[in-house]
Amino acid sequence: ETGVTQTPRHLVMGMTNKKSLKCEQHLGHNAMYWYKQSAKKPLELMFVYNFKEQTENNSVPSRFSPECPNSSHLFLHLHTLQPEDSALYLCASSQDPTGRVAGYTFGSGTRLTVV
Amino acid sequence: DQQVKQNSPSLSVQEGRISILNCDYTNSMFDYFLWYKKYPAEGPTFLISISSIKDKNEDGRFTVFLNKSAKHLSLHIVPSQPGDSAVYFCAAEDEGGTSYGKLTFGQGTILTVHP
Numbered sequence: 001e002t003g004v005t006q007t008p009r010h011l012v013m014g015m016t017n018k019k020s021l022k023c024e025q026h027l028g029h030n031a032m033y034w035y036k037q038s039a040k041k042p043l044e045l046m047f048v049y050n051f052k053e054q055t056e057n058n059s060v061p062s063r064f065s066p067e068c069p070n071s072s073h074l075f076l077h078l079h080t081l082q083p084e085d086s087a088l089y090l091c092a093s094s095q096d097p098t099g100r101v102a103g104y105t106f107g108s109g110t111r112l113t114v115v
Numbered sequence: 116d117q118q119v120k121q122n123s124p125s126l127s128v129q130e131g132r133i134s135i136l137n138c139d140y141t142n143s144m145f146d147y148f149l150w151y152k153k154y155p156a157e158g159p160t161f162l163i164s165i166s167s168i169k170d171k172n173e174d175g176r177f178t179v180f181l182n183k184s185a186k187h188l189s190l191h192i193v194p195s196q197p198g199d200s201a202v203y204f205c206a207a208e209d210e211g212g213t214s215y216g217k218l219t220f221g222q223g224t225i226l227t228v229h230p
Contacts, residue, residue, distance in 0.1 A: 004158070042119070042220040043159075043204070056217060090158055103149060104218065106158030 003027045006091050006107035013081065014115055021076040021110045023091030032074040033104070034066060035090040043090065049074060081114045088112075118142045119207050121221035128228050134192040136224050138205030141186065145207040149218070150179060150190045153202045162203075163190070195228045202226075 004025045013019050023032065034046040048056035049068040063085075065077040074091055091107040120139045128134045138148075146167040151159035165172040165179045165188065172179050178191045192199055205221040 006158075040222075042117070042222050043206075043218075044220075045217055048217065058217075092158075103161035103164060105161070106151075108156065108158045 004091055004093055004105050004107035006110050008110060009108065010111045012113045012115060013078070015081060015083070017081075018077070018079040020078065021089055021091075021112075023074040023076075023107055025072055025093040025105070027093060027095070027105060029093035029095050029105070030071055031094045031096065032068060032071070033092040033094075034074065034076050035092060035106075036087050037090060037109075038087040046076075078112075083114050086113045117222075118145075119205055119219045119221040121205055121224045123224050124222070125225040125227070128195045128226065130197055130228055130230050131194045134195045134199065134226055134228065136190040136192075136203050136205075136226065138188050138190075138221055139186060140188075140207050142207070142209060142219070143186070144209040145219075147208040148179070148181060148188050149206045149208070150177075151204040151206060153204060153223070159204055197228045197230050200226055200228050
């Protein structure tokens with residue numbers, strides 16, 4: 001366990017469903033991130049939150065909606081997804097927004113399958 | 116266009132020998148580089164990083180070399196151990212003021228260390 005906990009670990013959802021991914025860290029980090037890793041592709045940054053404020057939206061479709069109620073929790077709300085959204089979704093956190101003090105700490109990810 | 120490339124999808128090394136993982140980048144604005152290791156069903160784990168003002172950083176068995184003129188970095192693992200078998204990701208970050216947390220990852224290299 002790295003200190004960043006993601007739930008659920010696996011999720012299968014239909015294209016009309018609404019679901020949420022949860023990420024929690026109690027490392028005292030101030031920045032949190034959502035990354036996506038599709039098959040055969042590098043990890044891609046989706047969203048950045050710094051002190052609960054969204055500072056980056058990397059051209060992500062609106063069917064993905066992030067929420068950061070406090071600096072320890074990050075959610076990714078999913079609705080009307082497409083099969084091509086099936087991927088590993090990774091949450092990460094860092095002490096400072098550049099990640100240069102101690103790197104980024106990743107969770108184990110949620111393996112999402114859209115059917 | 117992929118800005119960070121790991122051209123070797125896989126590498127096989129004998130235990131005790133040196134493992135050399137390579138990474139090339141195209142964006143001259145990148146000024147900070149990180150290596151991550153990932154085991155199956157786990158998130159990436161931070162290994163080692165290097166700032167562009169340095170050409171070498173060492174941490175135990177792991178050394179990262181940076182050649183800015185060639186836009187190339189490498190990770191050396193000496194001696195290699197079977198427990199090092201994992202996927203290794205190279206990542207880069209640029210110095211842009213609004214690019215905090217915006218890591219650009221390579222595709223990864225699967226390292227297998229044989230006993």
